[in-house]
Amino acid sequence: MAETLFYFLIYPGLLFAGVVGGLLSWFDRKITAQVQFRKGPPLLQPFYDFLKLLLVKETLLPARGARMTFLIAPVLGLFGATAAAAFILLPLFNIHIGFEGDVMVIFYLLTIPSLTYILGALASGNPLASVGASREIKLIVSYELTFLLFFAAIILKADQAMRMSEIIQMQAQASPFIGSISGVLLLIVGVFCIQAKLGMVPFDIAEAETELSEGSFIEYSGTVYALVQFTKYIMLFILPALIVAFLMSGFHLEGIGILWAVLKVLAVVLLLTLIRNTNPRLRIKQAMRFFLIGMNALVIIAIVLTYLGL
Amino acid sequence: MGLKSFCLKKSLWVFHLAGASCNNCDIEILDVLTPRYDVERFGIKLVGSPRHADVILVSGSINQRDKPRLLEVYNQASKPVYVVAFGACGITGGIFAEGNTFAGPVDQIIPVDAYIPGCPPKPEAMISGLSKLMQTI
Numbered sequence: 001m002a003e004t005l006f007y008f009l010i011y012p013g014l015l016f017a018g019v020v021g022g023l024l025s026w027f028d029r030k031i032t033a034q035v036q037f038r039k040g041p042p043l044l045q046p047f048y049d050f051l052k053l054l055l056v057k058e059t060l061l062p063a064r065g066a067r068m069t070f071l072i073a074p075v076l077g078l079f080g081a082t083a084a085a086a087f088i089l090l091p092l093f094n095i096h097i098g099f100e101g102d103v104m105v106i107f108y109l110l111t112i113p114s115l116t117y118i119l120g121a122l123a124s125g126n127p128l129a130s131v132g133a134s135r136e137i138k139l140i141v142s143y144e145l146t147f148l149l150f151f152a153a154i155i156l157k158a159d160q161a162m163r164m165s166e167i168i169q170m171q172a173q174a175s176p177f178i179g180s181i182s183g184v185l186l187l188i189v190g191v192f193c194i195q196a197k198l199g200m201v202p203f204d205i206a207e208a209e210t211e212l213s214e215g216s217f218i219e220y221s222g223t224v225y226a227l228v229q230f231t232k233y234i235m236l237f238i239l240p241a242l243i244v245a246f247l248m249s250g251f252h253l254e255g256i257g258i259l260w261a262v263l264k265v266l267a268v269v270l271l272l273t274l275i276r277n278t279n280p281r282l283r284i285k286q287a288m289r290f291f292l293i294g295m296n297a298l299v300i301i302a303i304v305l306t307y308l309g310l
Numbered sequence: 311m312g313l314k315s316f317c318l319k320k321s322l323w324v325f326h327l328a329g330a331s332c333n334n335c336d337i338e339i340l341d342v343l344t345p346r347y348d349v350e351r352f353g354i355k356l357v358g359s360p361r362h363a364d365v366i367l368v369s370g371s372i373n374q375r376d377k378p379r380l381l382e383v384y385n386q387a388s389k390p391v392y393v394v395a396f397g398a399c400g401i402t403g404g405i406f407a408e409g410n411t412f413a414g415p416v417d418q419i420i421p422v423d424a425y426i427p428g429c430p431p432k433p434e435a436m437i438s439g440l441s442k443l444m445q446t447i
C-alpha cells in the first residue's frame with residue numbers, strides 16, 4: 001500500500017512528473033525565446049511561478065458562480081493527471097505493480113484534465129471563461145476521435161497488444177514503430193493531437209490570451225491556479241512520454257539509455273515548441289476541420305498501411 | 311529574505327491597464343518584451359487577467375470613466391499586488407491634467423508602489439523602475 005502510494009505521489013507520479021514537466025516548460029520557454037532571438041527565463045522560472053502562486057498569492061472566489069465546483073475542478077484535474085502519469089510512466093520506467101491497466105485507461109484518464117478545465121471555467125460565472133469553455137468542448141470533440149484512432153492504430157501495430165508494457169517490449173524486440181511509413185504518419189497525428197491537448201498555439205483557442213485573456217482560467221488565482229499550472233507541467237511531460245512509448249520504443253534506463261530517453265522526450269517537446277512558434281492561432285472552425293478531415297484521413301491511411309504491413 | 315518574497319520577486323506578472331493615454335506609453339511597454347530588452351529573463355511576463363497579476367502597470371491619465379475601472383481592476387487583483395504609475399500621465403496627469411474629465415493622478419485613487427517618469431519612459435527606465443520595485447519586495 002505504502003509502496004503504491006509512493007509510486008503515485010512521488011516517483012514516478014505526481015512530484016517527479018511535475019518537476020520534470022516544470023523543467024520541460026522551461027525548455028519550451030527558452031526555445032521560444034531563442035527562436036525570437038531573446039535570452040529567455042532562468043532555469044527555475046516555472047518553479048518560481050508555481051511557488052509564488054501557491055504560497056504568496058491570495059485565492060479569490062468569483063462573486064457569482066458555483067464556488068465549490070470552481071475550487072474542486074483543479075484538484076480533480078490534478079488527480080486525473082497524476083493517475084495518467086502513473087499509468088504512463090510506471091511501464092516506461094519498468095516498474096511493475098499489480099494493476100497495469102491497458103492503454104484505453106490512459107486514454108480516458110488523459111481526458112480528465114481538459115474536462116475539469118471546462119467544469120472550472122463554467123463554474124466561474126465569467127462570460128469570457130464560458131466562451132473559453134465552449135471552445136474547449138469543441139476542440140475536444142474534434143481531436144478526441146483522432147486521438148482514439150491513433151490509439152487504435154498503435155494497438156493494431158502491436159498485434160492487438162493492449163498493455164503499455166507489451167507495446168514497449170514489442171518495439172524493443174523488433175524495431176521502433178516510427179521506422180515505418182505508417183509510424184511516421186502516426187507521429188504527425190500524435191504530435192498534433194497532444195499539441196491540442198496541451199492547449200498550445202495553434203490550438204490555444206480556449207485560452208486565447210489576446211482575445212479572451214486566458215479564457216477558461218481567467219478567474220483562477222492563487223493556490224488553485226498553482227494547481228492548474230502543476231497539472232499543465234505534468235501534462236507537458238506525460239504526453240510527450242506517451243509518444244515516446246508508443247512510437248520510439250520507450251525508455252531503457254541503463255547507461256547510455258538514460259541519455260537517449262532524455263533526448264527522445266526533448267525531441268518531442270522541441271517539435272511541439274517549434275510548431276507553436278511558427279503558427280498563428282487557428283479559429284475553432286479551422287481547428288475542427290483540421291482534425292475531423294485532415295488528421296482523421298491521415299490516421300486512417302496509417303491504419304490501412306499497417307494492415308498492409310508497411 | 312524568505313522563500314516567499316524570493317519567489318514573488320522572481321516572477322512578477324504584469325497586468326497592463328491603459329487609461330486615457332496617448333498610446334505612446336503602451337507601445338513603449340511592448341518594447342521591453344522585444345529581443346533587445348527582453349524582460350522575460352527576470353521572470354516578468356504580461357498576463358491578460360487581473361486575477362493573475364502581481365503588478366498593475368497603469369499608463370495614461372485617469373479620467374472620470376477610467377476611475378471606477380481602475381478601482382475595479384485593483385479590487386479584482388489577488389493580493390499582494392503592486393501598482394506602478396507609468397509615464398508623466400500616470401504620475402501627475404501630464405498634458406491631460408487640466409482637462410475637465412481628469413479624475414486625479416493614480417496615487418490619489420489607489421496606493422502606488424513605484425513611479426516610472428518619462429513621456430514616454432524609455433524601456434531602460436522601465437527596467438530600472440521594475441528592478442527597484444523588486445528590491446523593495
Ligand code: SF4
Nearest residue numbers: 331332335397398399
Ligand atoms: S506620458 Fe506622454 S507618452 Fe505617455 S501617455 Fe502620457 S502623453 Fe502619452
